[in-house]
Amino acid sequence: MEYIQGIAILIGINLIAVLGLCILTGFTGLFxxxxxxxxxxxxxxxxxxxxxxxxxxxxxxxAGGLSAGLISVFIGQLTLKLKGDYFCIATMGFGEAVRVIxxxxxxxxxxxxxxxxxxxxxxxxxLLLDIVCLVLTWNLINSRQGRNLIAVxxxxxxxxxxxxxxxxxxxxxxxxxxxxxxxxxxxxANYLQFLRPTMFNxxxxxxxxxxxxxxxxxxxxxxxLGTILLVSLPEVFRNFAQWRLVIYGLAVIVIMVGRPxxxxxxxxxxxxxxxxxxxxRRAKAKLEAEVKAAEQGDxx
Amino acid sequence: xxQFLQQLVNGLSIGSVYALMAVGYSLVxxxxxxxxxxxxxxxxxxxxxxxxxxxxxGVPFSVAFFVAALGAAVIAVLLExxxxxxxxxxxxxxLYFIITAMGASIFIDNSxxxxxxxxxxxxxSDLLPGFFQGDPFEFGALTIGRVDIAxxxxxxxxxxxxxxxxxxxxxxxxxQATAYNIKAAALMGINPNFIIILVFAIxxxxxxxxxxxxxxxxxxxxxxxxxxxxxxxxxxxxxxxxxxxxxLGSLLLALIETFISGxxxxxxxxxxxxxxxxxxxVVRPSGIMGKNIEDKA
Amino acid sequence: xxxxxxxxxxxxxxxxxxxxxxxxxxxxxxxxxxxxxxxxNGAGKTTVFNLITGVYKVTExxxxxxxxxxxxxxxxxxxxxxVTRTFQNIRLFKELSxxxxxxxxxxxxxxxxxxxxxxxxxxxxxxxxxxxEQARSLLQIMGLEERQELTADNLPYGLQRRLExxxxxxxxxxxxxxxxxxxxxNPDETEQLMRLIVEVRKMFDLSVxxxxxxxxxxxxxxxxxxxxxxxxxxxxxxxxxxxxxxxVVEAYLGAEEEK
Numbered sequence: 001m002e003y004i005q006g007i008a009i010l011i012g013i014n015l016i017a018v019l020g021l022c023i024l025t026g027f028t029g030l031f032x033x034x035x036x037x038x039x040x041x042x043x044x045x046x047x048x049x050x051x052x053x054x055x056x057x058x059x060x061x062x063a064g065g066l067s068a069g070l071i072s073v074f075i076g077q078l079t080l081k082l083k084g085d086y087f088c089i090a091t092m093g094f095g096e097a098v099r100v101i102x103x104x105x106x107x108x109x110x111x112x113x114x115x116x117x118x119x120x121x122x123x124x125x126x127l128l129l130d131i132v133c134l135v136l137t138w139n140l141i142n143s144r145q146g147r148n149l150i151a152v153x154x155x156x157x158x159x160x161x162x163x164x165x166x167x168x169x170x171x172x173x174x175x176x177x178x179x180x181x182x183x184x185x186x187x188x189a190n191y192l193q194f195l196r197p198t199m200f201n202x203x204x205x206x207x208x209x210x211x212x213x214x215x216x217x218x219x220x221x222x223x224x225l226g227t228i229l230l231v232s233l234p235e236v237f238r239n240f241a242q243w244r245l246v247i248y249g250l251a252v253i254v255i256m257v258g259r260p261x262x263x264x265x266x267x268x269x270x271x272x273x274x275x276x277x278x279x280x281r282r283a284k285a286k287l288e289a290e291v292k293a294a295e296q297g298d299x300x
Numbered sequence: 301x302x303q304f305l306q307q308l309v310n311g312l313s314i315g316s317v318y319a320l321m322a323v324g325y326s327l328v329x330x331x332x333x334x335x336x337x338x339x340x341x342x343x344x345x346x347x348x349x350x351x352x353x354x355x356x357x358g359v360p361f362s363v364a365f366f367v368a369a370l371g372a373a374v375i376a377v378l379l380e381x382x383x384x385x386x387x388x389x390x391x392x393x394x395l396y397f398i399i400t401a402m403g404a405s406i407f408i409d410n411s412x413x414x415x416x417x418x419x420x421x422x423x424x425s426d427l428l429p430g431f432f433q434g435d436p437f438e439f440g441a442l443t444i445g446r447v448d449i450a451x452x453x454x455x456x457x458x459x460x461x462x463x464x465x466x467x468x469x470x471x472x473x474x475x476q477a478t479a480y481n482i483k484a485a486a487l488m489g490i491n492p493n494f495i496i497i498l499v500f501a502i503x504x505x506x507x508x509x510x511x512x513x514x515x516x517x518x519x520x521x522x523x524x525x526x527x528x529x530x531x532x533x534x535x536x537x538x539x540x541x542x543x544x545x546x547x548l549g550s551l552l553l554a555l556i557e558t559f560i561s562g563x564x565x566x567x568x569x570x571x572x573x574x575x576x577x578x579x580x581x582v583v584r585p586s587g588i589m590g591k592n593i594e595d596k597a
Numbered sequence: 598x599x600x601x602x603x604x605x606x607x608x609x610x611x612x613x614x615x616x617x618x619x620x621x622x623x624x625x626x627x628x629x630x631x632x633x634x635x636x637x638n639g640a641g642k643t644t645v646f647n648l649i650t651g652v653y654k655v656t657e658x659x660x661x662x663x664x665x666x667x668x669x670x671x672x673x674x675x676x677x678x679x680v681t682r683t684f685q686n687i688r689l690f691k692e693l694s695x696x697x698x699x700x701x702x703x704x705x706x707x708x709x710x711x712x713x714x715x716x717x718x719x720x721x722x723x724x725x726x727x728x729x730e731q732a733r734s735l736l737q738i739m740g741l742e743e744r745q746e747l748t749a750d751n752l753p754y755g756l757q758r759r760l761e762x763x764x765x766x767x768x769x770x771x772x773x774x775x776x777x778x779x780x781x782x783n784p785d786e787t788e789q790l791m792r793l794i795v796e797v798r799k800m801f802d803l804s805v806x807x808x809x810x811x812x813x814x815x816x817x818x819x820x821x822x823x824x825x826x827x828x829x830x831x832x833x834x835x836x837x838x839x840x841x842x843x844x845v846v847e848a849y850l851g852a853e854e855e856k
Binding site: 291 | 684
């Protein structure tokens with residue numbers, strides 16, 4: 001029971017960061033190699049505030065999220081007006097840079113790590129934050145701002161011509177995802193009670209992105225499923241740990257080539273979401289029937 | 301002054317390996333207009349191919365070198381055919397390519413970890429040609445390692461061959477034409493599919509060469525695919541899409557890195573690559589040799 | 598209606614390296630008018646559209662919209678100002694439904710900000726409802742209401758073009774730029790489109806600039822035509838004047854068969 005609760009909490013903690021990437025990659029179409037870096041910032045800020053400055057946890061979480069968000073503004077300003085490749089390379093470099101810096105800051109334990117952090121993350125804090133983040137993400141996506149993010153993902157040029165300030169919306173997606181990553185990092189620091197820079201390397205960033213991909217780009221419920229699946233699987237397959245990532249890598253390729261919409265197929269697991277998909281299918285069938293009838297009418 | 305020259309030499313030798321990586325990446329970028337983020341894994345596999353052909357198959361070094369380059373070329377082409385081409389055929393968005401590249405590199409890197417194991421391997425010096433057995437060369441106060449000389453010379457030869465191929469052969473000109481405008485080139489009778497395969501093969505070959513050289517200087521290990529970040533930064537520094545830019549950017553990047561670690565500290569060496577990237581993005585995103593690219597419609 | 602043209606190009610020039618894609622082009626579009634921009638392939642017509650909508654920066658010359666310069670502004674600002682367009686290669690939000698394509702484009706008709714969205718404050722509820730209504734009514738006017746749940750990618754080709762126009766109308770433009778809206782259409786569909794464009798102009802009180810190769814459409818609805826060839830102006834005037842201009846006849850000699 002203790003064991004399952006542990007996994008549940010890990011799912012809950014990771015979910016917040018993954019929701020951020022869901023917004024950034026799943027709905028806005030931007031790919032980041034460095035969100036581990038934003039998690040690291042949140043984690044270490046929280047650690048400093050709780051372990052060294054004795055500040056309350058809520059302050060630490062807030063500070064962690066906001067610091068990550070602030071730094072993301074800097075990266076966004078430099079790269080989001082350029083081609084997508086620049087953003088990817090910059091986030092890759094950013095993730096590495098954060099790791100190298102942390103490796104050399106003795107105040108935070110350096111490369112050896114920092115242990116004995118206060119355990120402040122309880123299951124209900126995680127649950128509460130999860131619910132809040134899910135609701136806020138949902139509200140964001142289902143609003144005119146969210147639709148603009150999707151437009152940026154679908155057809156950036158057409159979005160511009162439809163009056164969408166593409167740069168501004170990419171920044172919004174980036175900042176929100178960074179803040180969420182920072183919050184997630186803060187929770188992680190005060191749950192695992194131990195921090196080490198390698199925990200937040202590129203493997204962590206790609207792990208988070210894979211959770212979004214498995215669930216399906218463009219589906220919040222898919223992201224939740226993906227996170228649950230991929231955080232609990234390693235525990236199940238502990239014996240085959242080395243092969244886990246081999247399979248993930250292959251699965252990602254297969255998904256992108258075969259079914260980019262992932263498990264959920266871009267659908268939301270809600271009454272409205274399901275209705276929408278069914279309506280689209282009905283409309284398509286109706287259209288095909290009409291086309292067929294017209295062809296037969298012509299032939300007659 | 302001697303310190304300076306020493307750092308210069310060190311910088312140039314590692315820079316030449318960066319150049320092989322960066323040029324390979326830029327070549328693919330200039331034709332396909334996309335970044336092959338699995339490039340690092342190709343470099344890494346090249347290193348392993350070279351290592352194992354030397355140690356397990358017992359072939360002479362020159363053969364091992366070719367195996368590294370050829371093997372990496374094959375992997376690159378497989379990657380393109382199996383992962384990227386299906387996406388291209390379906391006009392998939394840019395994002396899908398990056399995700400697939402990420403998946404490919406995770407797959408390749410971890411396959412190596414799961415099968416061969418994560419422990420780094422060192423090239424056994426007794427299996428290397430006699431040239432490498434001796435002591436480093438001494439020129440006054442300058443010490444030049446034999447591997448460093450080899451790296452520089454081999455890389456220079458490879459790049460010279462590439463330049464000759466691109467600028468002076470018919471096929472090379474076909475590549476240039478395709479890089480400029482793929483549709484127009486197709487109308488001129490150039491088969492774009494063939495050019496794409498060729499370019500991935502050359503890029504892969506350069507990567508493999510870089511891999512084995514880098515592995516010889518340092519070590520061979522699965523995580524060395526991360527070195528590709530340096531080549532991306534070098535390419536941005538020199539100007540994305542420009543081959544001469546990639547070359548220049550690599551040498552400059554390596555020189556700056558070497559001087560920083562020589563005069564300041566090695567700890568922050570990797571950080572300066574990132575610093576250069578940021579500086580470039582602030583001052584001149586199109587890079588040193590970059591041309592201004594306007595959007596399409 | 599004062600005498601200010603809704604669109605005026607003055608000495609517009611665009612150089613790509615050494616090549617002048619558009620070379621010293623000047624013309625006016627009357628407020629409430631329908632103008633046509635024609636010319637052989639590669640004449641620079643789409644480049645002109647790209648310059649007007651801010652996708653390209655102007656090398657020389659000016660673009661005045663309602664008398665004020667808009668050249669070199671950010672594309673989204675120009676669109677918000679009332680200049681919208683359709684594309685030669687359709688650029689719909691393919692994975693979204695027909696309804697969502699228009700619903701998304703209606704975003705300018707609401708003012709609720711990010712905070713109000715995320716926390717679902719009253720202004721969100723009030724204004725988002727209006728967006729839905731605007732989208733629905735637009736789709737109805739344009740005859741797409743029946744298909745609104747269909748994924749945009751599954752729409753028949755002719756309706757896809759119509760959806761693009763609908764999306765462009767969602768921003769309540771004063772100037773609508775249509776880039777080859779009749780491409781790939783048969784004569785019947787082209788007729789329908791012609792009537793649609795004239796109706797839209799009347800109903801939404803806007804001006805239209807059309808790029809087309811279908812001569813029957815251009816001659817049928819355009820009161821004023823500007824002819825480009827190799828980036829330069831070849832002729833400018835009413836449909837009759839242009840049709841009888843010897844330079845235009847020569848440029849099209851042996852090329853255009855009525856599609």
